[in-house]
Amino acid sequence: MATMQDVARHAQVSIATVSFVLNKTKPVTAATRERVEAAMAELGYRRNPAGSALARGRTDIIALLYPALQRQLHATATRFFTSAAERASERGFSLVLWPAANEAAQIEELTRSGLIDGVLLMEVQLDDARVEALRGGSTPFALIGRTQDPSGLPFVDIDFEQTVVQAVEQIVTLGHTNIAFIYDHSGPTTLHAYGAIARASRAFHDTLAQSGLTGVLVDCRENPRAGRLVGETFRADFPDATAVIIMNELASPGFMTGLRRSGARVPEDLSVLSIVSSETVATMSDPELAFMRAPAVELGRLGVDAIIDRITAPDSPLPHTLVPCEMVPGPSLGPTPEH
Amino acid sequence: MATMQDVARHAQVSIATVSFVLNKTKPVTAATRERVEAAMAELGYRRNPAGSALARGRTDIIALLYPALQRQLHATATRFFTSAAERASERGFSLVLWPAANEAAQIEELTRSGLIDGVLLMEVQLDDARVEALRGGSTPFALIGRTQDPSGLPFVDIDFEQTVVQAVEQIVTLGHTNIAFIYDHSGPTTLHAYGAIARASRAFHDTLAQSGLTGVLVDCRENPRAGRLVGETFRADFPDATAVIIMNELASPGFMTGLRRSGARVPEDLSVLSIVSSETVATMSDPELAFMRAPAVELGRLGVDAIIDRITAPDSPLPHTLVPCEMVPGPSLGPTPEH
Numbered sequence: 001m002a003t004m005q006d007v008a009r010h011a012q013v014s015i016a017t018v019s020f021v022l023n024k025t026k027p028v029t030a031a032t033r034e035r036v037e038a039a040m041a042e043l044g045y046r047r048n049p050a051g052s053a054l055a056r057g058r059t060d061i062i063a064l065l066y067p068a069l070q071r072q073l074h075a076t077a078t079r080f081f082t083s084a085a086e087r088a089s090e091r092g093f094s095l096v097l098w099p100a101a102n103e104a105a106q107i108e109e110l111t112r113s114g115l116i117d118g119v120l121l122m123e124v125q126l127d128d129a130r131v132e133a134l135r136g137g138s139t140p141f142a143l144i145g146r147t148q149d150p151s152g153l154p155f156v157d158i159d160f161e162q163t164v165v166q167a168v169e170q171i172v173t174l175g176h177t178n179i180a181f182i183y184d185h186s187g188p189t190t191l192h193a194y195g196a197i198a199r200a201s202r203a204f205h206d207t208l209a210q211s212g213l214t215g216v217l218v219d220c221r222e223n224p225r226a227g228r229l230v231g232e233t234f235r236a237d238f239p240d241a242t243a244v245i246i247m248n249e250l251a252s253p254g255f256m257t258g259l260r261r262s263g264a265r266v267p268e269d270l271s272v273l274s275i276v277s278s279e280t281v282a283t284m285s286d287p288e289l290a291f292m293r294a295p296a297v298e299l300g301r302l303g304v305d306a307i308i309d310r311i312t313a314p315d316s317p318l319p320h321t322l323v324p325c326e327m328v329p330g331p332s333l334g335p336t337p338e339h
Numbered sequence: 340m341a342t343m344q345d346v347a348r349h350a351q352v353s354i355a356t357v358s359f360v361l362n363k364t365k366p367v368t369a370a371t372r373e374r375v376e377a378a379m380a381e382l383g384y385r386r387n388p389a390g391s392a393l394a395r396g397r398t399d400i401i402a403l404l405y406p407a408l409q410r411q412l413h414a415t416a417t418r419f420f421t422s423a424a425e426r427a428s429e430r431g432f433s434l435v436l437w438p439a440a441n442e443a444a445q446i447e448e449l450t451r452s453g454l455i456d457g458v459l460l461m462e463v464q465l466d467d468a469r470v471e472a473l474r475g476g477s478t479p480f481a482l483i484g485r486t487q488d489p490s491g492l493p494f495v496d497i498d499f500e501q502t503v504v505q506a507v508e509q510i511v512t513l514g515h516t517n518i519a520f521i522y523d524h525s526g527p528t529t530l531h532a533y534g535a536i537a538r539a540s541r542a543f544h545d546t547l548a549q550s551g552l553t554g555v556l557v558d559c560r561e562n563p564r565a566g567r568l569v570g571e572t573f574r575a576d577f578p579d580a581t582a583v584i585i586m587n588e589l590a591s592p593g594f595m596t597g598l599r600r601s602g603a604r605v606p607e608d609l610s611v612l613s614i615v616s617s618e619t620v621a622t623m624s625d626p627e628l629a630f631m632r633a634p635a636v637e638l639g640r641l642g643v644d645a646i647i648d649r650i651t652a653p654d655s656p657l658p659h660t661l662v663p664c665e666m667v668p669g670p671s672l673g674p675t676p677e678h
Contacts, residue, residue, distance in 0.1 A: 016355030044477070059454060063435070068421050069428075072619075078412040085438040086408055094449075096402070097436035099424040110433075115398060115454055138383065224622040250619065253592060257625040280411075280589065283563040284623055286596040 004045075011039035061094045062307055063116045065107075065130065067123055068099035074222075074249050075280045076294045080122065080144060083300025091308050093117070104133035111139035118307040120144060124155075126195050140310035142319070144303040146195050150320070154310055156302040158276060159322035160196055163292055164203035167245050167275050168211070170327065174271060175336035176243040178214045182230065182255065183247040185219040196276070200247055216241060220251050227251030231258020235269070242336045243271040249281045256285040256332075267334030274332075276325055290330035295323040343384075350378035400433045401646055402455045404446075404469065406462055407438035413561075413588050414619045415633045419461060419483060422639025430647050432456070443472035450478035457646040459483060463494075465534050479649035481658070483642040485534050489659070493649055495641040497615060498661035499535055502631055503542035506584050506614050507550070509666065514675035515582035515610060517553045521569065521594065522586040524558040535615070539586055555580060559590050566590030570597020574608070581675045582610040588620045595624040595671075606673030613671075615664055629669035634662040 008018045013036060020028050021036045028036075039045070064084055066077065073081075081097055088095035100106045107130045111119065117140065121130055124145030131153065134141040143155040171179055181204045183197055201217060208215040216238055220230045231254065234244075246252050252274050256266065264270050266287055274282055274291040282289040306319045347357045352375060359367050360375045367375075378384070403423055405416065412420075420436055427434035439445045446469045450458065456479065460469055463484030470492065473480040482494040510518055520543045522536055540556060547554040555577055559569045570593065573583075585591050591613050595605065603609050605626055613621055613630040621628040645658045 014355070016353070016359075020355075061454065068417075069425055073412065073417040073420070078407075078417070081412070081436075082407050082438070089408075094437070096438075097420075098433070099421070099435075115400065224619065228622075253623040260625070280563065283567075284592040284596075286599070286625070 006043055007036060007039045007045050010043060011035045058311075059115055059117055060092060061096060061116045062088055062118045062120055062304065062311075063098040063110065064095055064120045064122060065098050065100045065110075067101050068097070070101055071123060072222075072250075075278045076249060076276065076296050077122065079278060079294070079296035080300045080303075083297040084120065084144075084304045085300075087301040087304040088308075091304070093304075093308060095120075095304065100130070104129040106130075107133040108137070111137050118142070118311045120303050120307045124157075124195055126198055140307060140314065142303060142306035142310055144299055148195075152318070154306050154318040154320075156299050156306055156319060156321040156323070158196065158294060158299065159324040160199040160276070161203040162322070162324040163275055164200050164245070165207050166324065166327065167273055167292060168204070168207045168213075170333070171243045171245070171271065171273060172211065172213065174243070174333065176271060177336070178216075178240045178242055179208065180216045180218050180234075180238055180241040180244045181247070182218040182220050182244060182251070184222045184251075185217070186221070197247075200276070204245070214240070220246075220248055220255070222248055222250045224250060224254035224257075227254030227256075228258040228261075229254075231255040231260075231264075232262050234259060235262055235264050241270070243273070245273050245275055247275050247277075249274070249277050252277065252281060252289060253285045256287070256289070260286070266332050269337060271334050271336075272332040279328070282328070282330060285332070287331040290333040291328050292325035293328055294325055298323055345382055346375065346378045346384050349382060350374045397650075398454055398456055399431060400435060400455045401427055401457045401459055401643065401650075402437040402449065403434055403459045403461060404437050404439045404449075406440050407436070409440055410462060411561075411589075414617045415588060415615065415635050416461065418617060418633070418635035419639045419642075422636040423459065423483075423643045424639075426640040426643040427647070430643070432643075432647060434459075434643065439469070443468040445469075446472040447476070450476050457481070457650045459642050459646045463496075463534055465537055479646060479653065481642060481645035481649055483638055487534075491657070493645050493657040493659075495638050495645055495658060495660040495662070497535065497633060497638065498663040499538040499615070500542040501661070501663040502614055503539050503584070504546050505663065505666065506612055506631060507543070507546045507552075509672070510582045510584070510610065510612060511550065511552065513582070513610060513672065516675070517555075517579045518547065518582045518584060519555045519557050519573075519577055519580040520584050520586070521557045521559050521590070523561045523590075524556070525560070536586075539615070543584070553579070559585075559587055559594070561587055561589045563589060563593035563596075566593030566595075567597040567600075568593075570594040570599075570603075571601045573598060574601055574603045580609070582612070584612050584614055586614050586616075588613070588616050591616065591620060591628060592624045595626070595628070599625070605671050608676060610673050610675075611671040618667070621667070621669060624671070626670040629672040630667050631664035632667055633664055637662055 004018050021033050085095045119141040121143045124143050126148040128147050131147055146155050146157045220226050266272055274289040276294045277291040282291040309316050343357050360372050424434045458480040460482045463482050465487040467486050470486055485494050485496045559565050613628040615633045616630040621630040648655050
């Protein structure tokens with residue numbers, strides 16, 4: 001590939017002159033311009049929009065940071081990505097999925113590169129080194145998720161608290177008073193303080209305490225076999241629970257298989273509601289799961305709008321947007337066995 | 340963000356001089372350098388490695404192109420991505436997932452930008468407009484997948500032919516002589532000629548014809564409900580088939596649910612082998628599926644090696660690498676009912 005240097009040598013001008021011709025930053029004589037353009041044509045040098053984008057301080061590329069090497073992309077995460085990419089495209093930006101661990105150093109390297117106009121973070125932790133690195137820099141950023149105290153940060157997030165309150169209400173309406181909450185409490189160390197899990201489990205605890213209901217937290221790793229093992233012994237382990245809220249998309253089809261193998265009937269013996277979930281996984285289960293759909297499409301769009309606003313209108317107010325999951329009925333929910 | 344122009348104005352020098360200081364492309368006096376560096380410090384201008392990367396013709400970024408807006412990222416695709424990103428990182432490159440439709444225009448825009456050193460294509464079609472666009476340009480590229488005639492192209496791919504031959508052999512060894520092959524024949528228009536499907540279905544046809552066995556091709560969209568519907572009527576629709584090869588990861592758990600609901604026992608009545616699949620989806624099914632694992636980890640690495648070799652050693656031989664899927668036994672396979 002011919003470089004600017006090659007063109008300059010061939011046209012017998014300075015690199016700066018080539019740059020002036022390319023970027024129209026200074027006038028050059030017609031003869032010089034012709035010589036430079038002839039050299040470009042002869043060498044097959046292509047005008048480089050990135051060069052001029054960099055010159056004007058913009059590449060129109062947004063990086064969606066996801067720790068893909070540390071945490072498998074689940075069905076819901078891919079929907080965030082797809083929706084965000086669509087919205088970015090509508091607004092004239094490219095959105096790329098950038099695998100980055102939750103480490104400040106990787107963020108600094110990425111933003112220093114100048115290759116991206118802004119950063120959209122996913123899988124935000126309560127105490128997130130990436131956010132601190134971004135706060136200290138000048139690259140615009142926004143979060144899909146929240147830190148412990150996100151008051152000074154631009155974010156859009158699932159309203160986990162509201163989602164759990166609605167999930168519990170839905171189940172209580174059916175007469176249940178003893179509810180289990182299944183989620184991955186012991187995930188990878190780097191995600192231990194993942195905000196989603198912390199917020200949802202606390203909301204579950206608080207809601208039950210306020211209502212005088214009985215609840216139990218059940219740990220389950222994020223994979224189908226772990227779900228099946230928990231399902232197979234669930235009735236023996238928690239004989240009083242008549243309903244389950246599961247926030248663990250990868251484990252939920254296996255959990256249903258385990259229940260069935262143990263002889264438990266859903267919903268006759270046990271009601272199950274999957275939250276922060278997707279149609280794909282809900283319909284993989286037997287029976288299909290009632291679920292609360294993660295607002296992935298909506299938040300993907302809102303997240304991209306948030307970061308583009310930070311880029312194009314840095315003085316606009318910081319978005320603090322929470323969207324609850326939407327209830328999708330299904331045959332896994334029924335009245336409590338005593339009723 | 341301060342631009343090069345701001346620095347030049349502040350230091351009262353030309354933009355070219357700022358560029359000389361930044362990129363060390365021409366000597367400047369110590370006094371001028373100090374003035375420029377002072378202006379940079381005062382304005383918070385950050386040296387831009389991308390600028391110098393562009394000057395030397397390299398950004399060390401590879402784009403993995405996946406038509407994410409047209410085709411949902413399935414579990415196996417995310418494993419390709421993760422493995423490729425890991426390998427790129429080992430070799431000092433960043434790999435980003437770039438959503439791009441199978442359109443020449445998007446490829447041209449991306450490669451013209453100069454922001455990426457190379458392109459790795461996924462979901463390659465037999466006749467692929469993206470490949471034609473890349474052939475006509477100067478950006479290095481490699482394929483995970485193959486076109487109809489890939490002889491002049493650098494590619495790594497699943498050996499679909501060998502995988503299907505091994506799948507049929509495995510099933511024939513168990514005594515089955517009437518085999519169904521389930522896959523999505525009517526996928527999105529843009530992927531109609533997706534090489535994987537064309538090659539696997541043809542190999543199935545040829546292998547059966549050569550062995551004098553009976554086979555049937557069964558169409559099934561790529562989602563769990565479609566799988567369940569096919570499963571529910573499968574025994575009524577294909578009463579003579581005693582074994583199934585399914586190449587449709589999203590539909591396979593639903594297919595197993597449908598079989599069970601119809602009263603069919605696996606493997607007593609029907610053996611099922613999932614091919615080009617992953618542990619995640621195989622273990623979501625009940626019973627768990629015997630499967631042939633897509634060599635996603637291996638091909639992700641090989642694909643990245645292929646594109647980095649194109650970038651760093653353009654004269655090296657074109658890789659033409661095929662890797663078959665690996666058999667993973669499971670309880671869904673058994674002898675034919677007649678035996």
